[in-house]
Amino acid sequence: MAPPPPPAEPSPSLVGRALSAARAKRPAAPVARKADELPVAVEPREAPQEIRSDRPWLVGLVLLIAAGPAFTWAGAEILGHRARAEIAALAPAAEPLLAAARADAATRAGWEPLLGRGTLGTIIDRFAATLPGDDRLASIASDGEGTIEATILTADPDALRDALRREPALSQLQDAGQQRGDAVMRVTLRGRPQ
Numbered sequence: 001m002a003p004p005p006p007p008a009e010p011s012p013s014l015v016g017r018a019l020s021a022a023r024a025k026r027p028a029a030p031v032a033r034k035a036d037e038l039p040v041a042v043e044p045r046e047a048p049q050e051i052r053s054d055r056p057w058l059v060g061l062v063l064l065i066a067a068g069p070a071f072t073w074a075g076a077e078i079l080g081h082r083a084r085a086e087i088a089a090l091a092p093a094a095e096p097l098l099a100a101a102r103a104d105a106a107t108r109a110g111w112e113p114l115l116g117r118g119t120l121g122t123i124i125d126r127f128a129a130t131l132p133g134d135d136r137l138a139s140i141a142s143d144g145e146g147t148i149e150a151t152i153l154t155a156d157p158d159a160l161r162d163a164l165r166r167e168p169a170l171s172q173l174q175d176a177g178q179q180r181g182d183a184v185m186r187v188t189l190r191g192r193p194q
């Protein structure tokens with residue numbers, strides 16, 4: 001069996017190559033001499049060269065990167081000025097439309113309390129579902145603000161009040177009066193149901 005080939009020399013790393021290149025460019029240091037010694041030859045130094053860029057595009061790129069924020073700011077100012085000018089030009093034409101929208105919003109706000117509550121038919125349905133056994137709804141009326149007044153005929157007013165407290169929509173009704181009739185009590189309730 002043949003002996004294995006010797007391992008290949010590893011190539012120097014990038015850092016190693018950079019260090020050796022820096023050492024090669026370094027000028028030789030002058031040798032110090034004593035008074036009785038002969039002068040030793042020192043390698044002559046090269047004359048300083050002008051700083052010159054081998055890559056002029058690199059300078060342009062640096063300037064472009066540095067000027068980027070300034071161009072961005074200037075462009076934003078121009079666009080903002082144009083937008084403000086367009087808004088100022090459209091404002092007189094838009095004023096009648098804005099006035100109509102404000103009037104519509106005020107009308108909607110005025111109708112909201114009336115439209116947001118249940119109708120009288122819905123309230124009657126809730127009474128029908130809530131009233132105990134033999135109790136009957138004798139009359140019901142509503143004013144423009146949503147307050148209702150209901151008269152209920154019942155044999156047991158306490159059972160009626162307990163049943164109404166269990167129904168969230170009718171629990172806001174307050175006693176407005178109670179009268180004795182023929183074998184029944186007339187209970188009058190007033191309030192705004194939810």
